[in-house]
Amino acid sequence: MRIADVLRAKGTAVATIDPDVPVSELLRALAEHNIGAIVVVGSSGVAGIVSERDVVRRLHEVGIDLLSSPVSAIMTADVFTCSPSDTVDSLTVVMTERRFRHVPVLSNGELVGIVSIGDVVKSRIGQLEQSQDQLQAYIAQG
Ligand code: AMP
Numbered sequence: 001m002r003i004a005d006v007l008r009a010k011g012t013a014v015a016t017i018d019p020d021v022p023v024s025e026l027l028r029a030l031a032e033h034n035i036g037a038i039v040v041v042g043s044s045g046v047a048g049i050v051s052e053r054d055v056v057r058r059l060h061e062v063g064i065d066l067l068s069s070p071v072s073a074i075m076t077a078d079v080f081t082c083s084p085s086d087t088v089d090s091l092t093v094v095m096t097e098r099r100f101r102h103v104p105v106l107s108n109g110e111l112v113g114i115v116s117i118g119d120v121v122k123s124r125i126g127q128l129e130q131s132q133d134q135l136q137a138y139i140a141q142g
Helices: 003-010 023-033 052-062 064-068 088-098 117-141
Strands: 037-042 045-051 102-107 110-116
Touching (some): 023 064, 088 102, 088 117
Antiparallel strands (some): 037 045, 102 110
């Protein structure tokens, strides 16, 4: 199973935000889209990723003033991305080892989707169910 298969099932919509807008605007966007992370896109493309975890950590450190700081102040600039041809298995390993739950998908430098840990788990459960059905059919045939 490849990332392209996951995107075919879930769609290619990706929420993005400008690095210069305030964190208060980020909170509005996270709540409005009911998501946990947003890809930060500036004038020269993907500039980073920011998740609810970044907001919680920095709110604890900085306090309420954080709300007027720009998104660029709290985002992770060194963003790990994948391509549609990558396998779901390889992405599962990276997400588990590096402890992040969202990976933007790029194709020829263009943002073409985002995969969350929930999408990865759903896809692996589907694969396991399929193998189980095949095994049961094989056993039933005698
Ligand atoms: P998350 O698990 O997605 O809520 O993110 C946990 C931490 O990892 C946060 O500091 C994020 O900014 C960062 N993060 C999330 N996704 C990525 C990614 N694809 N590449 C690099 N860092 C990430």
